[in-house]
Amino acid sequence: MKTNDLSILDTNRARYEEDLTVGKWFRNIWVAVSTAFKGMSITMKYVLTVKPVTIEYPEVKEELPKNSRSRLFNDVDNCISCMQCADACPVDCIYITAVKRDKEAPKLKTDGGTPIRLDLKQYTIDTALCCYCGLCTVACPTECLTHTTDYEFAQYTLGEMKYDYLATDIRAWKHRIVE
Amino acid sequence: MIEINGKPYTGQEKIKSDLLTLNMGPQHPATHGVLRVEIKTDSEIIAQAIPHLGYLHRCFEKHVEHIDYRGVIPFVDRMDYLASMSMEWGYALTVEKMLGTEVPKRAEYLRVMIGELQRIASHLMFFGTYAIDLGAFSPFLYAFQDREDILRIFEELSGARLLYNYIWLGGVWNDVNDDQLKRIEAFCDKMEENLKKYHALVGENKIFISRTANVGVVSKEMAYEYGATGPVLRGSGVDWDLRKERPYGLYKELDFDVIKGEGLKGQVGDCWDRYYVRMLEMHESIKILRQCLDGIEEGSIMGKVPKVLKVPAGEVYMRTECPRGELGYHLISDGGKTPYRMKVKSSCYTHVSMLPEMAPGMMIADFVAAIGSIDIVLGEVDR
Numbered sequence: 302m303k304t305n306d307l308s309i310l311d312t313n314r315a316r317y318e319e320d321l322t323v324g325k326w327f328r329n330i331w332v333a334v335s336t337a338f339k340g341m342s343i344t345m346k347y348v349l350t351v352k353p354v355t356i357e358y359p360e361v362k363e364e365l366p367k368n369s370r371s372r373l374f375n376d377v378d379n380c381i382s383c384m385q386c387a388d389a390c391p392v393d394c395i396y397i398t399a400v401k402r403d404k405e406a407p408k409l410k411t412d413g414g415t416p417i418r419l420d421l422k423q424y425t426i427d428t429a430l431c432c433y434c435g436l437c438t439v440a441c442p443t444e445c446l447t448h449t450t451d452y453e454f455a456q457y458t459l460g461e462m463k464y465d466y467l468a469t470d471i472r473a474w475k476h477r478i479v480e
Numbered sequence: 481m482i483e484i485n486g487k488p489y490t491g492q493e494k495i496k497s498d499l500l501t502l503n504m505g506p507q508h509p510a511t512h513g514v515l516r517v518e519i520k521t522d523s524e525i526i527a528q529a530i531p532h533l534g535y536l537h538r539c540f541e542k543h544v545e546h547i548d549y550r551g552v553i554p555f556v557d558r559m560d561y562l563a564s565m566s567m568e569w570g571y572a573l574t575v576e577k578m579l580g581t582e583v584p585k586r587a588e589y590l591r592v593m594i595g596e597l598q599r600i601a602s603h604l605m606f607f608g609t610y611a612i613d614l615g616a617f618s619p620f621l622y623a624f625q626d627r628e629d630i631l632r633i634f635e636e637l638s639g640a641r642l643l644y645n646y647i648w649l650g651g652v653w654n655d656v657n658d659d660q661l662k663r664i665e666a667f668c669d670k671m672e673e674n675l676k677k678y679h680a681l682v683g684e685n686k687i688f689i690s691r692t693a694n695v696g697v698v699s700k701e702m703a704y705e706y707g708a709t710g711p712v713l714r715g716s717g718v719d720w721d722l723r724k725e726r727p728y729g730l731y732k733e734l735d736f737d738v739i740k741g742e743g744l745k746g747q748v749g750d751c752w753d754r755y756y757v758r759m760l761e762m763h764e765s766i767k768i769l770r771q772c773l774d775g776i777e778e779g780s781i782m783g784k785v786p787k788v789l790k791v792p793a794g795e796v797y798m799r800t801e802c803p804r805g806e807l808g809y810h811l812i813s814d815g816g817k818t819p820y821r822m823k824v825k826s827s828c829y830t831h832v833s834m835l836p837e838m839a840p841g842m843m844i845a846d847f848v849a850a851i852g853s854i855d856i857v858l859g860e861v862d863r
Contacts, residue, residue: 329686332686333686333687336684336685336686336687337685337686337687339680339681339684339685340680340681340682340685343677343680343681344618344681347618347622354625354628365635366635366636366639368636368638368639368654369635369639369640370638370639370640389550389551390551391547391551391552391554391555432554432643433640433643434551434553434554434643434645435639435640435645436550436551436554436645448639
């Protein structure tokens with residue numbers, strides 16, 4: 302359409318200028334007032350009978366369902382470094398390094414009884430990249446990688462969002478989450 | 481004496497008039513996302529409107545070419561983030577069609593129920609935001625209050641509130657328990673009452689009717705020409721619903737009506753018709769939900785899908801009826817672990833392309849009503 306062809310505007314303008322008779326004018330006012338009154342009565346019913354449902358968040362916290370998918374936690378003692386979580390991750394935010402365990406070293410087992418044949422050297426998840434889809438937790442054969450219900454973990458820098466699960470302070474979460 | 485450009489001004493000169501160019505968006509609250517519409521206006525009346533897309537383009541189609549089939553589902557969620565379950569369902573059906581997987585009956589029932597709950601949630605979102613567009617605030621709060629019930633059920637089933645990753649290839653992730661089924665039933669009862677109330681509050685209101693009737697008319701021919709689908713097509717008086725015409729899932733066994741616009745307050749295919757089609761569709765969804773609650777049977781929720789998924793080479797096109805219209809997945813596989821090519825046909829994209837034809841001759845305030853009534857989600861338009 303050419304922009305300087307404005308004939309269409311004149312034809313459409315007519316829509317906004319419909320013919321009004323006195324009767325129509327008064328009927329319009331009556332319909333407007335009555336429907337507005339009907340609407341207001343519904344609103345007033347809500348005002349008087351329905352209790353507020355908004356939760357005042359920082360003071361009152363809603364409990365999330367048990368299978369809620371929030372911050373990831375890996376219990377490194379039970380991890381067998383199988384790399385299945387890293388393979389399943391669609392955004393590749395799980396970084397794992399593992400070396401073969403010495404033959405002389407004492408034999409380790411997970412809580413479920415699976416022998417640990419690899420020494421975990423690095424288990425890092427970039428939480429800022431994570432899309433919380435839950436595919437890694439499903440892939441995990443020893444169920445050591447889980448979603449917790451923690452959702453307040455904002456940080457000031459991106460680097461702080463990278464969690465090293467071998468660090469002692471993050472390992473301590475285990476007791477907080479289990480208890 | 482006043483002088484303009486060195487010449488004395490007498491008041492007899494003809495003032496040169498031109499169209500005013502105005503940018504609506506990308507951060508305009510009435511565009512429901514990051515849509516920029518370049519409008520050329522003659523005072524208050526629009527002469528031309530050009531939508532500019534691409535502010536939310538995430539390269540979805542190219543990106544999934546190196547992600548395995550299970551990992552695609554979180555990305556599919558992020559297309560239409562207000563109806564993630566419907567997006568997942570379409571994708572799961574596409575891959576299952578290629579694999580030849582049979583989905584257990586209980587999972588099918590769950591999928592239909594989840595899909596219809598999602599449709600109600602999405603239409604409630606439309607109802608609330610459309611009322612805000614036209615200047616009513618409280619319907620938005622009422623709609624969100626009801627939507628919260630649905631999101632709570634979804635949260636318990638899948639673990640997330642918006643991007644679920646719940647419908648998997650071959651079935652669904654978690655099973656539903658009796659308590660949740662009871663809550664869905666209670667929700668159906670509550671919703672039926674509430675929808676009537678909402679329609680009396682908004683749809684019958686004189687101000688709302690004046691703002692929407694005879695505005696943004698999409699005729700039957702225009703809807704066919706542009707390939708409109710979903711509530712926009714049905715609002716134009718066309719009796720077409722994929723759930724009825726090409727039934728997938730369990731829709732063949734379920735009894736429901738296809739709603740179409742009749743032009744009760746103005747012409748067929750105006751904004752009010754599209755609003756009313758969505759309101760009635762929610763009633764139909766409740767009807768489907770009731771039948772599913774009666775028919776749901778015990779059993780497994782996951783079909784047999786190999787752990788390392790390799791889809792046989794071939795090509796498939798599958799389309800489903802989503803809350804906003806028809807969603808099509810064209811998937812080409814070369815027998816590997818990842819899709820060779822995936823093309824998504826989105827309904828919102830075709831609906832946005834109708835704006836340049838709807839807009840000329842409209843007032844700017846009516847244009848807001850028109851954009852709201854086609855109910856677009858920019859995540860799906862740009863992908």
